[in-house]
Each structure stands twice: as C-alpha cells, then as structure tokens.
Amino acid sequence: MVVGMTQMRKRRVVIRQLSALEALGGVTNICSDKTGTLTQGQMITRKAWLPDVGMYTVNDAEDAADPTKGSVSLGPSPQVSKSGSEEKDNRSIAFSEPHTEKDTHPEESPVTTSNGEIPPVTAQLQGFLQSTALCNLAAVRHDRQKNEWQAIGDPTEIALQVFAHRFSFGKKTLEEELGWTQLAEYPFDSSIKRMSVIYQDGISDDARIFTKGAVERVIELCTTIGTQDSQRPLTPATREEVLARMNLLADQGLRVMAIAQRQYTSSIDIHAPTPREEIEKDLTLLGLAGLYDPPRLETRSAVRECTTAGIKVHMLTGDHPSTAAAIAREVGILPTNASSLPHATASALVKTATEFDSLTDTEIDALPTLPLVTARCAPSTKTRMIASLHRRRAFCAMTGDGVNDAPSLQSADVGIAMGLTGSDVAKGAADIVLTDDNFASIVAAIEEGRRMFDNIQKFILHLLTSNIAEVVLLIIGLGFQDDLGFSVFPLSPLQILWINMLTSSFPAFGLGRERAASDIMRRPPHDTKRGVFSPQIIVDMTVYGLIMGTCTLLTFVIIVYGPGGGELGTDCNRGYSPDCAVVFRARAAVFAELTWLILVSAWEFKSLRRSMFALDPDTSTDRTFPFFKDIYRNRFLFYAVVVGALSVFPTVYIPGLNTAVFKHKGIGWEWALSVGAIAVFVAGVEGWKACKRRFGWFAVGVEREEEKLGLRQGIGWSFSKSFSRSKSMASENGGAVVGAEKV
Helix, strand or coil, X not given: CHHHHHHHHHCCEEECCCHHHHHHCCCCEEEECCCCCCECCCCEEEEEEECCCEEEEEECCCCCCCCCXXXXXXXXXXXXCCCCHHHHHXXXXXXXXXXXXXXXXXXXXXXXXXXXXXXXXXXXXXXXXXXXXXXXXXXXXXXCCCCEXXXXXXXXXXXXXXXXXXXCCCXXXXXXXXXXXXXXXXXXXXXXXEEEEEEECCCCCCEEEEEEEEHHHHHCCEEEECCHHHCEECCHHHHHXXXXXXXXXXXXXXXXXXXXXXXXCCCCCCCCCCCHHHHCCCEEEEEEEEEECCECCCHHHHXXXXXXXXXXXXXXXXXXXXXXXXXXXXXXXXXCCHHHCCHHHHHHHEEEXXXXXXXXXXXXXXXXXXXXXXXXXXXXXXXXXXXXXXXXXXXXXXXXXXXXXXXXXXXXXXXXXXXXXXXXXXHHHCCEEECCCCXXXXXXXXXXXXXXHHXXXXXXXXXXXXXXXXXXXXXXXXXXXXXCCCECCCCCHHHHHHHHHHHCHHHHHHHHCCCCCCCCCCCCCCCCCXXXXXXXXXXXXXXXXXXXXXXXXXXXXXXXXXXXXXXXCCCCCCCCCHHHHHHHHHHHHHHHHHHHHHHHHHHHCCCCCCCCCCCCCCCCCCCCCCHHHHHHCCHHHHHHHHHHHHCHHXXXXXXCHHXXXXXXXXXXXXXXXXXXXXHHHHHHHHHHHHHHHXXXXXXXXXXXXXXXXXCCCCCCCCCCCCCCCCCCHHHHHCCCCCCCCCC
C-alpha cells in the first residue's frame, strides 16, 4: 500500500483514506463534473448575442486570461424560424462540424480588420459590458514584470471579465475611473443559478441592478428586452426567440449565460438588506454570452479506456442540456449510435436535474439506463444519483469541489475532490484529491488501484501456497516414526523459519511491486464484496499448495524408503548421528526443493491465468520466447528469486552450519529429485492455468449493462481544437483494443 500511495502521488492523486486504494479497482461508474475536469476549465467568451445588434464573435483567442489576443467580429443575428426547423438544421451542423476557435456564422459580415480592431461600443454593448464586468468577482490584471496577463477567480467569471476588457470596460476601469460603487451583492446560489449586484453610477448617482446566470432562471425574471430606444416588452414570442438562440449557442458546446439589469430607485440599508426576491424582478434582458471551455485532449482517450475497463462515465453539470450533450458527444460519453437505440433508452441518456428529481425511486429504477448526462445539476441531484447507482449494485466514484458537494462525496463509494479549485470542506469529505483536477487522473488512479489489488492477491497467494505446502508436508510427516516411536520431521524448525522469513518474504515483496498487466484496463472491475480472497485465490492456493506439498513429501519418501531402506534413525530431531544420515539427506533435498518451488511459484504468480512463458498478451506474439524478458522486467523479484535459489548451496554444504543448525547434510544424487520436482510443479501449475482458460473457470468477464443496451462510450473521433498543452496528441492513440484471453 505504501508503494501504491507513492505511485498515486506521481500520478497527481493524493490518497486521504487508505481503504480507497483497494476500492478504486472496483469502481464501476464515475460521476464527474464537466468544467475543469472533463474540460480544461479555461473558458473564453466566444459569442455574445445582443438583441437588435447582432452576434459578436471572438476569433483566434488561445489565452483565456489575455484580452489582447484574438479579434472580435460583429455579424447579423442568425435567423431562427418559429417552427424550429432551422434550429434543428443548425444543431445537425453543429454536431457534424464541432466548434473551433474560428467558428463564425455563415451569414456574418465581420466588422473587424486584419490588424485586430474591435467594433465600436454602442449603447447596447456598453450596458452589456457594464453588467458582465460589475456582476463579477474575477480579477484580470497585466503583470508588467513578467509581461503576461493573469486572472484570479471562477473560470466563467474570468471569461466574462476578459471579454469586457477587450473593449476597455473592465471592472477596475469602471470602479476607479468612472466611479461605479458597489452597494450590495447577492452571491451566486447553485439552487437558483444566478448572481446579482447593486452598483451606483458615479456620474449620474443612479443605482442599477446587474444580474447574470442560467438563461432559464434569468429570463423568467425579465419583463423587457433591449436598451434605451430599442427596449421593448418581453412577449412570449420574443421569449421563445431568445430560448431558440440559446439552443443554437448551446448546441455548439457553449455555456450560455443571460445578462440583465434594471434601474433601482429604492434606498439601500446595509443593516437590513432587501430580500433577494425584491431585487431580482422586472429585469431587462441585455443579451446572451456563449462561453467555450474546450475538452482536455486526454479526456476522450480516458473515457474510451473506461469503456474497455467496464466503467461507465456519467456527466453531472450545471450547464444547459444542449451544452452538456454537445461536450459529452465530443468526449465520447454519449454514444454515437444514439439514433439507433430504442426510444426509451435514447430518451434516458440526457436529463435535466428537474426531470430526474421529479421521478420516484421506482420510476428511476425502471429506466433502461441511468442518465449519462445530467444537466442543470444541483448538489441534491448528485446524492440521489449515487443512491440510484447503489440500488443497481454499482460501485461509484463521485467528483466534487464545492461546499455543497460534501454530502455526495461522503455517500459515494469513492469521493474525489478537486485539489486546484476544490473547497476545504470538499477535500475533507473526499477519499482522494486530484492535484490537477483532471479526469484522466481518475482513470490513472483506477488503473493503479487495480494494479495494487492484483498485487495484494499475488502476495497473499504466494505466502499462503507455501504455508499450505508446509502444512501438508509436516502433518503427513507426523506419520514417520523412528525406533523410539517419535515422529521424524521432514523439515527442521530452523529450516521452516528460514523458508518463511527469508525465502518467501522477498519474492512476496517483489510481487507487491509488480507492474500493471497490459490488459488490466481491458477487464471488468473486481467484485468489491468478495475482497482479495476471491474464489479463484482460495482454489488456486489450495491446488498449488497440494501440488507443492505432494512433491516435497514424495521426495522425502523416495529418499528414505528407496535407497535409504526406511532407516529413520533415533532421535534425529535433536541432532546428528550416523544412523540419522538418511533422514538428514532427505531433509536437505526437501529443503532445497521447497525453497526452489516457492521461488519459482513467484514467477508463476505474476499472472493468475496466463502462462509463465507468455505473461504479456501484447508482446507474447512478437517474440518467440518472451520468458526471460518478462521475468526480468521486475528486477527486484528477479534478483530475489536468483539470490534465494543460490542461498540453498551454502546452507546445505557449510560444515557445522548444516548438521548442527539446519539438521541436514550435504547431498549428491538427491539433487535430481529437487530439480525434477520443479518441472513437475511448473507442469502442474501450467496445466491448472490452461484448464481455467479452456473451460472459463473463474473468468472475470461479465455482460455489462451498456453492452446489453448497445451503449458504447468513447467511440468515435474528436474534432475539437483544444489549446491544452498538458499532453500531446499522441495520447489520442493510447486507447487499447479489447482482446480475447489466449488459451
């Protein structure tokens, strides 16, 4: 476990609960946030729609904190028919040609020039920029010493603040140069998904309310749309038009925010703040902002790796359903064959938190599959999702970063907190913490958890097999009695101590350091209810122990009752005498044989099912005889076996040490029995493994739910142009193909 924790730290995972190491290998479902985990968490405002003005588009911006990079173009608003037919067409275009940095609407006529000039700031745009800059807690500044732009705050607010800075309407400029003063703040609430502030204009002394948040939650508070002369009532038809434009942006994978404001004429009492309901009403909708958070380059390959490992990935996000679905398709969470699925299955793949929470537990259990994407998700929805997974006997991991995520992190089988953006409360409630907030690190942790679980099983199998062999040898050996009626031990006490403490320990430690098998992420999760003592481990150690014990027992019998003529001497357990020569020679042969069998078994137990002569399924077909390469890969185990095997000779031949301490003596032809037993033992182990592969005994493969329903995550290609530099594009080719077990 110490080695496992060290490897986890190298993979940017901090273990807070030691039990999580073993639990990670049994995870069947991962419930993950989107922003910052599946995506880069570096949002850029790509689109801004203002009614009666048009669509502003930011192009060629690769640094989320730098407002000087890229250009801004202004084009006419996309036409949306009331019937929704054009909206449907645009959705299909968005999915066939995913959003990139230079994505613009076909009808746009850019106003900018090649030198990066920006469109003029109109009255409508000015009100929009004031709201995005002031209803914002992020800070953007230029570090002159480092000559770089730096941003502090939530990625969503940074994106809006940077957009305002592009037009020189940043929060610092408005407050220090134009005299805007904050009077009150109503912070973001995850239950209502909006934030509001009250500011006083330094020039006119008028107070104004600025609000931003989810479109559905803001538009229901608006009664008008537009600014100044273009302001008009927000009729049901206009509301539908706004929602249609929101869908067009969301279908491109953009997080859509509504921006609103209104004049505030009442007085402000800091000792008795006005209720939020009195502030957030009768607002004027200024426009929509579309923020793009590109998926991490490694996310798609990580999702694909989860699929081959029998793990289903769920996205739980606060974004709009269309935004969440677009990103989910891009990273492979939603299957590409959704159109060919039954209607009941396809309709259950994407749900909002409202739809999911409105279902009873019985209705949720009746769904053909739990939602792969849950949009507009609240903390309570995460807890209910975990409960639904538990009723389906799933072993789930849940990610979280906020204070409200603590209940879901505690109720999950493995709680995963974000190290960069997570709160202290979330980290305290979690079992593990990701230092880079990366979904791929979760998959790496699961792989490491499986490796450690496998190595614990190998460690236990190695030690208990030798113990069973010793029990068989010593219990039956009680039947060998000398002339005085005392039992003659096939092994002396010090020989047993030497084998258990020195011979067995170091190879067992070597098995604990064994590398992960190449197919470790191409098999289903292990059964967490059975633990390390699975039926296969119990049967294997019994079979191998009996083979090992029988071989050593037969060696003792052949030497004593063959050429030795059954001479057991007198009181040979206490010391050496001439009539104990046969027994001492038999003990030496048994000691050497048992030592070598235990050492060879360490190489055999590098895999519970594969042959020792073809351990790696990915390289076995490339080499004629990969045995030496496979056993030398684990240097510690290799030298533990070699040194242990060579240590037999001095213990057998050093005068005084052999007869007085170990109660055995030097041998000759008896070496043939010890060496021959190795061949018999290896043949027995290989035969048992072949039977397991041939007849499917203790096979771990099970038919997973997504295979029954035709769901395959992580399949397809990603066309997103991401500016992540944390991993090269070669990681996209890292997904392995599921291979059948070789017989």
